[in-house]
Amino acid sequence: MSETSEEPLDLSHVRIDPAVALVLPATLSKRRKLLPFARLEGVVCVACANPADVAAQRAVQRHFGEPVRFVPAELKSLEAALERTYGDDPGGGRGSASLRAPGGARPTGTLRRGLAEAPDEDAVSLCNELLRAAILRQASDVHIDPQREGVRVRLRCDGVLEDYATLETSVLAGLMSRFKVLAGMDIAEKRAPQDGRFSHDYGASQSLELRAATLPTKYGERLTLRLLALQTESLTLEKLGLEAGPLERVDRNLARPHGLILVTGPTGSGKSTTLYAGLRRLLAGRALNAITVEDPIEFDIDGVAQVEVDSTDKVSFGRALRSILRHDPDVIMIGEIRDRETADVAIKAALTGHLVLSTLHTNTAAGAVTRLIDMGVERYLVAATLRLAVAQRLARRLCQRCRVPQTLELAEATLFGLPEAAGETIYAPGGCLYCGGRGLSGRTGLFELLEVTRVWNERIASGADEATLIAAMQADGIPTLGQAALAALRSGEIPLTEAAGAVATW
Numbered sequence: 001m002s003e004t005s006e007e008p009l010d011l012s013h014v015r016i017d018p019a020v021a022l023v024l025p026a027t028l029s030k031r032r033k034l035l036p037f038a039r040l041e042g043v044v045c046v047a048c049a050n051p052a053d054v055a056a057q058r059a060v061q062r063h064f065g066e067p068v069r070f071v072p073a074e075l076k077s078l079e080a081a082l083e084r085t086y087g088d089d090p091g092g093g094r095g096s097a098s099l100r101a102p103g104g105a106r107p108t109g110t111l112r113r114g115l116a117e118a119p120d121e122d123a124v125s126l127c128n129e130l131l132r133a134a135i136l137r138q139a140s141d142v143h144i145d146p147q148r149e150g151v152r153v154r155l156r157c158d159g160v161l162e163d164y165a166t167l168e169t170s171v172l173a174g175l176m177s178r179f180k181v182l183a184g185m186d187i188a189e190k191r192a193p194q195d196g197r198f199s200h201d202y203g204a205s206q207s208l209e210l211r212a213a214t215l216p217t218k219y220g221e222r223l224t225l226r227l228l229a230l231q232t233e234s235l236t237l238e239k240l241g242l243e244a245g246p247l248e249r250v251d252r253n254l255a256r257p258h259g260l261i262l263v264t265g266p267t268g269s270g271k272s273t274t275l276y277a278g279l280r281r282l283l284a285g286r287a288l289n290a291i292t293v294e295d296p297i298e299f300d301i302d303g304v305a306q307v308e309v310d311s312t313d314k315v316s317f318g319r320a321l322r323s324i325l326r327h328d329p330d331v332i333m334i335g336e337i338r339d340r341e342t343a344d345v346a347i348k349a350a351l352t353g354h355l356v357l358s359t360l361h362t363n364t365a366a367g368a369v370t371r372l373i374d375m376g377v378e379r380y381l382v383a384a385t386l387r388l389a390v391a392q393r394l395a396r397r398l399c400q401r402c403r404v405p406q407t408l409e410l411a412e413a414t415l416f417g418l419p420e421a422a423g424e425t426i427y428a429p430g431g432c433l434y435c436g437g438r439g440l441s442g443r444t445g446l447f448e449l450l451e452v453t454r455v456w457n458e459r460i461a462s463g464a465d466e467a468t469l470i471a472a473m474q475a476d477g478i479p480t481l482g483q484a485a486l487a488a489l490r491s492g493e494i495p496l497t498e499a500a501g502a503v504a505t506w
Helices: 026-032 054-061 075-086 120-136 169-182 244-254 271-285 317-327 340-351 367-374 379-385 410-415 454-461 466-475 481-490 496-504
Strands: 034-040 043-048 068-072 141-146 151-157 160-167 194-202 206-217 220-228 259-264 290-294 304-308 331-334 355-360 386-398 404-407 425-428 440-451
Touching (some): 026 054, 026 075, 075 120, 120 151, 120 160, 120 169, 120 194, 120 220, 151 169, 169 194, 169 206, 169 220, 244 259, 244 271, 259 271, 259 340, 259 367, 271 290, 271 331, 271 355, 271 386, 304 317, 317 340, 331 340, 340 355, 340 379, 355 367, 367 379, 367 386, 386 481, 386 496, 440 481, 481 496
Parallel strands (some): 259 355, 259 386, 290 331, 331 355
Antiparallel strands (some): 141 151, 141 220, 194 206, 386 440
């Protein structure tokens, strides 16, 4: 099957699907300038420089047992995508990214078979391929889960788990041993959970950190890899979805010499990413002595002293924070305020002339106040130190090239507390070459900001509970998460399902 599109495809805006891209040998792809990038309705889509190259088409079709559609692509973007996909792979096999173990050893090897047929001796190449696939899909996690029949590999992309491959059970032992060696784990221990981390080099000069965790299950050890520090150049508040008005309030509070700024939300809502973006913004504006305490360190930031909490408790949050105060910091970032001890040190640091940034697990901005009080912090101290509380969620973006208009129904509008919005045009996911048929591409942040002014100081100190504070926010016209979700829905940025999900957890 061979088709052409009216305009050449710009692959710089396409998320390449590794499940099809890594099937084709790198030498063939680079020589013929061909790149399988998506599978749509059972058809493999292949970007090419010359759709009339019949010999190249036949070569591609030999590697796929399904119809193939050839799509002309812009040459420059195709060459960049080939480099991004295969790197400097000289062998013509599947993925060949280099790994760096804690000791610095660099394994080599190229996997020349399908994933499901890989024997144990190909564990190095298989590890390489899985990591390259995760990078191509911009995944946050890789899950390797043994089942009754085979080993399921899934990637978490934009917060959603996607099936990537099913491996033969025979490859699990070699795969686990390889990752354990890289992460500094005990390869002989298979009946107790372990965790570790390692570095992975890819591309010309790019590197990322990975956390690895194993867990014994009924059918064998499962492994979860968390990819850290991927695409750190995108860590800006604007790119995270903060608009001009909220961004101005964030800047105003970041410019203060002392106080407490909290980012709240459930696990996976992007709180740490927002903290890092805020810290980067601070450092870009003026010279500061910034120190962080994290568990674990997720992003490396130049010019910042980053302290990782030790699992053996030699470096706990409380102990590290008390020591940090003797190092004359201007800014302290705490990965999470999780107990009374951490909260107490954070409040004292904010009182004594430091700007403190941290996260809390609450659903609303007002909930940050009551959570601190529940931890044992006195109300008057919360009122005196808290400067800004930000509640946030992450919602998947609609692909702007293929979104489909639809009408907002009354029941749906009522869900957001605005029945008068019924009948407005909103958008649903479509499906095209750019988004791989998903209709969604990337994520954006939804934010609720509570700036603690003098009036709010009095409300907090007077004993107002969370419901009272939320009612006061609404009376003051402070946009809630639900209103932020509705605004993004009306603008066509996110679909109804994502907007409703943000409201459901609010």
